[in-house]
Amino acid sequence: MKRVSLKDVALEAGISTSAVSFILNGRAGEMRISKDLEKRVQAIASRLGYVPNQVAVSLRTGQSKMIGLLVESIAGHFFGMLAKIIEEEAEKSGYKLLYSSTENKAPRGIEILKMFSQHQVDGYLVTPAKGMEKEILNIAGHNKPLVLIDSYFPSDIISYVSVDNYNGTMIGMRHLFERGYENIGFVTVDIRLVQIEERKMAFRDALTEKKGKKANDWILEIPYTTTAEEKIKLIRAFIIDHPDMDAIFFATNYLGIPGLECIQQQGMRMPKDIAMICFDDHDLFRLFPGGITAIQQPIDEIAKTAISVLIRQLETRKHSKPTYEQIKLLPALIKRGST
DNA sequence: GTACTACACTTTCAGAGTTC
DNA sequence: GAACTCTGAAAGTGTAGTAC
Incomplete structure (x- = not known):
């Protein structure tokens, strides 16, 4: 079935396409088109089911x-x-x-x-x-x-x-220090994006600031493309390799979720056995019993x-x-x- | 194969026709 | 002649069709 165009409305109304265009674009008053004609054209357009052709509109208006x-x-x-x-x-x-x-x-x-x-x-x-x-x-x-x-x-x-990734991470790190955690691990992703790099840099700077010298980096970089199961496996190995670790900072919520699953699987209690904080909040973190502390981005x-x-x-x-x-x-x- | 034209549909400027 | 009401034509891009 042929699509109804502006021309069809104009033919039916017995006027030019220009007048129809002005009327249907709300410019009848500006062009001093009579109220009677305006109403008649609107009724015809509605009866015929006219819908503007967006390709043609784009073509004309740019x-x-x-x-x-x-x-x-x-x-x-x-x-x-x-x-x-x-x-x-x-x-x-x-x-x-x-x-x-x-x-x-x-x-x-x-x-x-x-x-x-x-x-x-x-x-x-x-x-x-x-x-x-x-x-x-x-x-x-x-x-x-x-x-x-x-x-x-x-x-x-x-x-x-x-978001200010650097200062956001700093706020999270200072919160951990205030709560008495000093042996903090950082789980991040291996992609070289500025926001990820800033979070990692802030983690290192916060430790240096706290300990007064270059601190040991407990950083796990997980490949972006790994499955959820592989992420859990890598996080588990990271926790087991660092028995003194008392807190873990996840650089993104898509790492925090497998991290949470891993901590649960290990039967560890939060924050007694290990504390957890995550950059970027998630509904799961709010609903999890006790809740997961997060750096919330103002979405x-x-x-x-x-x-x-x-x-x-x-x-x-x-x-x-x-x-x-x-x-x-x-x-x-x-x-x-x-x- | 290349060059040119017509066509799709809409918007909008400049101006023409009509009325008073 | 002024005001009102509407029209003609051009322009925008991509493509199919036609002529050479």
Whole structure:
């Protein structure tokens, strides 16, 4: 069945497509089109089931009213929440989302950026995987509105909204020291992303600050692609290898969950046998008996700030040179029974 | 194989036709 | 002649069709 176009509505009404366009876009008053004609055209459009052809609208206006959102993993709690809020906020400004994930693989991320470009997205919200810098700089270099979220890399022409990973980790470490824990292990992931590196650096600096000299690094780096079972196995070996360890700091919640499972399997009690803290909160941590202390990222604030920075870029790019905003938000310590 | 044209559909500027 | 009401045409990109 042939799709109803603006032309069909105009033919039925016996007027030009221009007048129909003005009426259906709410500009009848501005163009001094009579109220009678306005009502008649609206009734015809409704009766025929007219829906604007978005491809043609994009072609004419140069805007798709779409934002490409590329995150690390759509399955993750943090990015799932982030996407939900971004979608709600984008909708308020009349934008829809194209949503995908890199799974921390640069080739995949680059392919998706290409797909976003082919779909003529108006702007990009991206959590970059290591190795995507060139493509991202290329997009920004062509004055396309772009904001990095969560992860970022140093550049004068890139806006980003992230959390202060360094100080967030410091807050967690100082909390452990206050509770009397000094033999702390750190479980992280082997990907060289700035937020992961900052957390690791803060862990080391906090120990040095506390002990007055370079402290022993009890750091376990788990390959990103390992299964949950393998993660548990590696964490178990790490705990067994360090019998003096009295607290364990997980760099992300997707490591904290297998960590929690491992501690349970070992029959260890928290915080008596071992204390636990995790960067990035999770529902499980709240529901677990006693609760797991976490460094909570302000997901709502990150999402709202990122989308507002992007919308500002979208609105100002027509009249002026783009402005670049680089924002770091401070996470909060949520004290629970595990420490 | 290459070059050119028409077409898809919508928006919007500039201006034409009508009425008073 | 001014105000009102509406129209014509161009422009945007990718592709199928046509001519040479």
